[in-house]
Every structure is written in C-alpha cells, then in structure tokens.
Amino acid sequence: MQLDLNLLLALDALLEEGSVGGAARRMHVTSPAMSRTLGRIRDLTGDAIFVRTGRDMTPTPYALAVREEVHAIVLRAQAVLAQRDALDLSRLERVFTLQCHDAIASAIGAPLLARMRKEAPRVTLRLLAESAADTNDLRQGNVDLELGAATPSHRDVNHQVVSQDRLVVALRARHPLAGRKLTVRAYAGAEHVTVSRRGRLRDPVDEALAAQGLSRRVAAAVPTSAAALRFASETDLLVAVPEKMCAAALKALHLKTLPMPVTVPSLSIVAAWHRRHEPDRAHGWLRQQVQAVLTELTAAGPR
Template structure:
C-alpha cells in the first residue's frame, strides 16, 4: 500500500482539533475535502477515528492511542522534507499576527516595530486585540505570537516567561490615600475600586488575597483595558490595581499617583506563546527573538 503523506497531515489535524471543520480551518482546506480525507483514513485504518456524539465528535480509543505517535511522526517527516535555507531579512515579505495584552502593545510594540522595519522592511505586523473568551487561533496558525500573563496549558503551545512585574495601586493625585505615608490592607479594602477584565469580571486574585485577611472590597466597575481603567481612576476616587509597567507613562501622561500594594502577591508574569509548528521556522524564530527583547524591557527577568 502506498502511503499518502497528505493523509498523515489530515489525521494529525483531525486528532488535534477533534472536528472536521476545525481540521479544515487548520489546514486551509474546505470541510468537504476534509470529510473525504477522513473517509480515506477510516478505510485505510479500519477505524472510525472520530464518531459523532450529539453535536460534537469524540475520538475512538484507537485515535486516542495513536494521537501522540501521529503528531511526532508528522513532525519528523516535516523536519526531513523541509528545505534548509538561509533567512534573507532584506527580501523577506511576510505578515505576522500578534495578539498581545493592550499594555504590552503600548509599551513594547513601538520598539518591536522599529526593529522589524530596520531589519526586514518587507515584514508587516498585525496587532489584534485579545478576545474576551479563549479562542483557538494560536493553534490554527491564525495568530503567530501571543503575549500576556496567561500560561498556556495545551501541549502543542510553546510558552516562554520573558519577564515579570509586580502589581501596584494607581489613584488620582489628591486621592485621600495619597496623603498617607503608608497604607494598610484595611485602608485599601475600604476604598472603592475598578477592575480590569476582558470578560467584565468584578473580582480577581486581589479579592482572594483580601479574603484570606478577612477583608472585602467594593468594586463598582470593570473596564476591558487598563487604559480605560486608568481614565476611570483619574476622574474619580476609584483605585485600580495594574502591573507596574503600565504606570510608566500613566504617571506622566495622566497625572496619576502610584502606591504600593499592601498585600503579599506573586509578581505578574509576562509570557510569550506560539504554536510548536513554528519551532523551526527561521522567520518566526527571528521575530520571537525581537519580541523577547522588546518585552523584556517591560519588567524584570523571571
């Protein structure tokens, strides 16, 4: 029997995505074409691979057993067949999509863009906003690099901790707490607060830390971005807790005051994430290096 390597790619995508539509989007083919590939895989293996259970599809025991083996085999085949080539930055033409936390775009985006334009003028960068829900674009190859505080859990997503920053309190100048030499957890909790949340959450890890001290705070609003939350704080007596890196321009540009947080919390990490399919991609590796350098300026080394 002659082996069709295209079926190996289709099988890997089907096992990773768990659906015909997801596998088709990942390999940039139509859903009918992927359905035909699934049919050929079923005839070749003698196994259904994916079976429908209600509105979703479930992998068979055989599919689960071979998932890692198929993925590793495809990775080896791609490594053998991928041509070895030098990266010519002067002639490189490519568009990279980056989904970064808004504060990281503001702080590190200009340095990254400047470095890219200097080294590879044919490269374009698309910075897109983070979604309010977890989305699979990174796995599908629709997003090249993510940068935020989240540690990915999917086994096919690479992540590197490129820095960390501590949390601080931001308030308007003249806020009653700014007149104190130091503030206590009780005084912090007694104030009114605004949170930063893509999902609109009115609570976060700060509330857990306060609860351990027997304290609660009153959160009167949430904002989808740190920039919006800082504006809320500037025009009221609301407090907002943000990574210290965010305040570098806020203090000067918005006339805000920065106060130490009277709680024991670990530093906020800065993670750079990408899909493992780009591990050996020279252009992607080059961009990761520039992004790593740019993001490292946002905080201290981990």
C-alpha cells in the same frame, strides 16, 4: 503501497482538531474535500479514525495511539524542508498576529515593530485584544503568539514565561491618599476601579483583603488598563495595574504609584504558540524579538 504524504498532514490536522470541519479550515479546503480525504485514510489504515458519539466525533483507540507519532513525523518533515533555505529577513514578507492584554500591547507594540523592521522591513505586526472567553485561535492558526498571564494546558501549545511584573496602586497626584504611606485599612476604605474583560467586580486583591477580614468598594469595572487609568486620573478611584507594562501610561497621565498594601502574586507574562511553529524559523525570530523587548522593559524598570 505508495504513500501520499498529504494524507499524513490531513490525519495530523484531523487528530488535532477533532472534527472534519476544523481540519478543513486548518488545511484550507472544503469540508466535503476533507471528508473524502478521511475516507482515503480509513481505506489506507483499515481503521475508522473517528466514530460518532451523539453529535461529536470520538477518536478510535488506534487514532489515539498514533496521534503523537503522526504529529512528530509531520513536525520533523517540516523541519527538514525548512532547512533548505536560510531565513532572509530582508526579504521576509509576513503578517505576524499577536493576541495580548491591552497593557502589554501598549508597552511592547511600538518598540517591537521598530525592532523587527530594522531587520525585516517588510513585516507587518497585527495586535489583537484578548478575548473575553477561551478560544482555539492558536490551534486554528488565527494567532501566531499569545501573551498573557494564563499558562496554556493544551498538549499542542508550547509556552514560556518571558517576563515578570507586579501590581502597584495608581492614583492621581491630588488624591487624599497621595504622598503618604498607604495602609491596608486606608486602601480598603477607598473606592476602586477594576480591570476586567468580563466586567468582574472582584479579583485576587479582594481575596487578599478578605484574608485580613477586610473588603473594598469597587465603583466601576472597565475592560482595559487604559480606561482604568483614565478613571484614576480624573476621579479619586484607585486602580491596581502592572507597574512595568503601564509605566508609559502612568507617566503620560501624571499618575502616582504606591506599593500594594496587601500581598498579591507577582504577574508572569507567558508567551504561548502552537507547536506546529517549532520548525518555523521566522516564528522563532518573532519570539526572540518579543523576548528582547520585554527584557529591555524589565531592565529599564518603572519610569
């Protein structure tokens, strides 16, 4: 029997995506072409691979049993082929797509591009805003790296905590609460603006206040930290923002910061990427550059 390794790649895509359409997009072929490939895989293995349950496709017991092994073989094959040529950053022409919170994008965007272009002058950096809903962008190859607070749970997505930050209260210099110690009651008694992609008026700060029998009035919700800080600079609204990631914006808008008067969890910045990139030396270099920039920001501390 002559083995077509393309069938192994297609089987890996089918098992990861769970559909012919998703696998077709991954492999950059049409859905009919992927359907024909699935037929060849069925002939080769003697197994249906997927069975239809209503409108969905469910993997067979055989497919579930070989899924991890198939993926490991594909990754190993990619790693073997990738070892043939050393990574020449001076000739690397590639678009790297990062998806992250606007505060992270503002903090790392310019220094990351500058750092990358010193070694790889032909690379392009594309920064996308966080989606308001969970997506499959990493799995579908639309995004190379996600940076955010959430820890991914999908088995095909690797992740690493790359930095830590903390919330501080930002307010204008002439705010009535500026220049004094901010008590929890004074904080709860003020008006606030929250940062939420979905327009939510509550966040973990409200839970911390509720634990002390207090509540606050949220006068506005905005989708980005930049918009929230603009509110704080022109009104008496308070806003809780990540201290290090917003340091440059806080300085530019001449905003003061005070420690949070309630205990809220520290903010972990998590980098997430699809495990298909593990053998990819260029992608590994990208992750190193992101880590280095975040480390420098952390070492510099608040400005």
